[in-house]
Amino acid sequence: MKNIILTLGLIAVIGSSALTTLAADAAPPKPSLEDRITDLEAYVTNGARQTNSATALATSPGPGHNAWQMTSTALVLFMTLPGLALFYGGLVRRKNVLSVLAQCLGITGLVTILWWVCGYSIAFHSGKSWFGGLQWSFLSGVDSTPNTDYSGWVSHNVFSMYQLMFAIITPALIVGAIAERMKFSAILVFVTLWMFVVYFPLAHMIWGVDGMMNGVFNAAAKIKAIDFAGGTVVHMSSGWSALILCLILGKRLGFGKEPMPPHNLVLCMVGTGMLWVGWYGFNAGSAVAADVVAANAFTTTTLATAVASFAWPMAEWILKGKPSVLGFCSGAVAGLVVITPACGFVTAGGAVIIGIAAGLVPFFFCFKVKGWFGYDDALDTFGVHAVGGTMGAFLTGMLARNVANPNLATNLKDYVKDTAFQPLVFEQLKAIALTLVLAVVGTTVIAFAVKAVMGLRPTEEVESNGLDVSEHGEEGYHSDAYSSGRPSFANASAITETVHPSASAGRRPATV
Amino acid sequence: MKKIEAIVKPFKLEEVKDALSGVGIEGMTVSEVKGFGRQKGHTEIYRGSEYTVDFLPKLKLEIVLADEDVDAAVQAIIKAAKTGKIGDGKVFVSSIDEAVRIRTEEKGEHAI
Numbered sequence: 001m002k003n004i005i006l007t008l009g010l011i012a013v014i015g016s017s018a019l020t021t022l023a024a025d026a027a028p029p030k031p032s033l034e035d036r037i038t039d040l041e042a043y044v045t046n047g048a049r050q051t052n053s054a055t056a057l058a059t060s061p062g063p064g065h066n067a068w069q070m071t072s073t074a075l076v077l078f079m080t081l082p083g084l085a086l087f088y089g090g091l092v093r094r095k096n097v098l099s100v101l102a103q104c105l106g107i108t109g110l111v112t113i114l115w116w117v118c119g120y121s122i123a124f125h126s127g128k129s130w131f132g133g134l135q136w137s138f139l140s141g142v143d144s145t146p147n148t149d150y151s152g153w154v155s156h157n158v159f160s161m162y163q164l165m166f167a168i169i170t171p172a173l174i175v176g177a178i179a180e181r182m183k184f185s186a187i188l189v190f191v192t193l194w195m196f197v198v199y200f201p202l203a204h205m206i207w208g209v210d211g212m213m214n215g216v217f218n219a220a221a222k223i224k225a226i227d228f229a230g231g232t233v234v235h236m237s238s239g240w241s242a243l244i245l246c247l248i249l250g251k252r253l254g255f256g257k258e259p260m261p262p263h264n265l266v267l268c269m270v271g272t273g274m275l276w277v278g279w280y281g282f283n284a285g286s287a288v289a290a291d292v293v294a295a296n297a298f299t300t301t302t303l304a305t306a307v308a309s310f311a312w313p314m315a316e317w318i319l320k321g322k323p324s325v326l327g328f329c330s331g332a333v334a335g336l337v338v339i340t341p342a343c344g345f346v347t348a349g350g351a352v353i354i355g356i357a358a359g360l361v362p363f364f365f366c367f368k369v370k371g372w373f374g375y376d377d378a379l380d381t382f383g384v385h386a387v388g389g390t391m392g393a394f395l396t397g398m399l400a401r402n403v404a405n406p407n408l409a410t411n412l413k414d415y416v417k418d419t420a421f422q423p424l425v426f427e428q429l430k431a432i433a434l435t436l437v438l439a440v441v442g443t444t445v446i447a448f449a450v451k452a453v454m455g456l457r458p459t460e461e462v463e464s465n466g467l468d469v470s471e472h473g474e475e476g477y478h479s480d481a482y483s484s485g486r487p488s489f490a491n492a493s494a495i496t497e498t499v500h501p502s503a504s505a506g507r508r509p510a511t512v
Numbered sequence: 513m514k515k516i517e518a519i520v521k522p523f524k525l526e527e528v529k530d531a532l533s534g535v536g537i538e539g540m541t542v543s544e545v546k547g548f549g550r551q552k553g554h555t556e557i558y559r560g561s562e563y564t565v566d567f568l569p570k571l572k573l574e575i576v577l578a579d580e581d582v583d584a585a586v587q588a589i590i591k592a593a594k595t596g597k598i599g600d601g602k603v604f605v606s607s608i609d610e611a612v613r614i615r616t617e618e619k620g621e622h623a624i
Contacts, residue, residue: 367560
């Protein structure tokens, strides 16, 4: 009896320990308190997750970083709609104001669709060093879990939407150079082609995880360049493309003979304020985290912009006799452009230097160089974005400092030496050259192709009457006093019979 | 009947209206116009593009009145609108063939 009990007991002990071992192979170990605190600390400091265990934060986004990213996404959209729309809209003539708004709105929708179809995948999925794979087409696999190639704590889909806003505003900047004289249909076709030929590959090269110009995060990058928020990807690409396009398109009818002053500087200034505020999302949001790097970018953006906004009109005051509101606005935008590639990599002092340069060099291009060459860059996209972006990329090379961004030490120890002519400068020059060539060659080919297939310019009559009424069937500003024409409805006859004839002429005129 | 067209500086409108009211003239039509005579314009600069603006904003007053009221009205306008500087404006007087009040269909001097 005792033997049987002993044997049974032994079997039970062996059996249960065997079962426990089997169970341990099937389920992961319960996270220890240490694991969970480590992951929490990683969330707070925007560090990489250290543990392998299934803590709650193993696949979850971090709310602080995600919230800032979503806010930044909205801020960058705000820069286009209505920031840029008003900034450019106020600078054109009254009869073309709606065309600018339509172009911004149209590009927003068009680029979003392209992004969803395959644009995001080409720009950010790994593949070739200059062109990503198509595995994320239709945003397949892009969900709310963070993609640790780009951020430990921001949802992947939020990151995708954030980058979409950059993809939207870049072509929208181009329309500044060709304002008032390009067909809406030609613009949409041009933008579609331009995104595939220039923007998606360029974004991939500079920001893609295996991009050949991603010096900060790609140890295998051929060109060890750095670009925090898009001095090359956004400003150089749009600015140089704008120059080529405006040269191919030709000048506006009456350019140089007829006066074409801004029709509403009030709108222009309102747009400038929106661009400045929205740009915090553009610059500080490019940290893809609410961390020390974002904090630095926020600071440098503020300093550079304000200094540039002040410097430009001061130069006007000295050289032309009066500081102008357009000067304040242009200076602010120039400051924002030049600090864009540098904001997360330079110190406060560097930002002030950048601000002074941004207030003066684009000013020189708009006031002098444009006159020397006589090209019709209607809204100074080349003068501000191309010149500013190129200068910004170069100054980033000179002014990047390790103290401003710990990520520089990861792959760029030999390039960022905290000196003015550190090796990074030469990498920046390489990136500038490649960007310039891509933008210029790409735009030349696309522009001539679109011109051959469908033509770029509207007829002279359409251009003279204004694009608003001819291409969009609307006027920006209706004057009640001079309204004529009746609305047409399906049951128009029923309405006119019951309404007194004099009332159908419209409301009483607005007082002067 | 006569018509007075007076081109005056915009800020003088209230003074001229009150002066005309003082000599018994209560109705007028005002339009915003641009013009120049000897007064020079100004220069505007937008980011390197300079524009010389020759035309200056003015107001045109049109008053139709009986022949015997013209002299008093012209004097009132001149006194009220004068600043002594170039650009004060001008007064023109012409003849009117007919005037009709739309509401009552009265004609001639009864209409003004």
